[in-house]
Amino acid sequence: MTEDYLQIMIESLEKKNDVLDRVIVLEKRQLALAMEEPADLKKYDASMDEKGRLIDELGRLDDGFTTTYERVKDEVQANPEQYKEQVHVMQELIRAAVEKSVTIEAQEQRNKQAMQSMLSTKRREIRQVQVSSSAASKYYKAMSQINDIDPQLMDRKK
Numbered sequence: 350m351t352e353d354y355l356q357i358m359i360e361s362l363e364k365k366n367d368v369l370d371r372v373i374v375l376e377k378r379q380l381a382l383a384m385e386e387p388a389d390l391k392k393y394d395a396s397m398d399e400k401g402r403l404i405d406e407l408g409r410l411d412d413g414f415t416t417t418y419e420r421v422k423d424e425v426q427a428n429p430e431q432y433k434e435q436v437h438v439m440q441e442l443i444r445a446a447v448e449k450s451v452t453i454e455a456q457e458q459r460n461k462q463a464m465q466s467m468l469s470t471k472r473r474e475i476r477q478v479q480v481s482s483s484a485a486s487k488y489y490k491a492m493s494q495i496n497d498i499d500p501q502l503m504d505r506k507k
Contacts, residue, residue, distance in 0.1 A: 362442035376456035383463035
């Protein structure tokens with residue numbers, strides 16, 4: 350029975366690594382989307398939604414792993430030699446998952462910087478449009494007042 354649970358835990362870790370690989374691919378895609386000119390925010394949002402689903406899946410896998418581990422912990426600790434092979438496989442899978450998590454964290458930082466850069470560029474563009482619009486409005490207002498002649502300046506002689 351314990352061997353079955355250990356196999357379930359190994360499969361859970363393999364699935365976790367697969368999901369982490371998919372998150373890494375999404376992170377790279379998000380970076381490319383953030384660097385595009387013009388930025389396609391709909392695609393970026395869709396990739397964020399997909400990443401959210403993958404993160405939810407990671408949470409479920411972790412919860413299942415923890416629950417299963419609680420069932421077999423005492424048996425495995427009591428007989429470490431009997432389950433040495435499965436424990437070693439799990440340790441390797443956990444190491445791989447940790448490495449992938451570090452990679453994802455680094456990519457998250459690069460994506461954050463790229464998005465901040467894109468947003469600051471957009472803000473500058475918006476500010477420039479507002480300044481241009483304001484200048485044009487002031488110009489048209491000033492030009493419309495040129496045609497109006499104040500009555501005090503008119504010659505009243507006929």
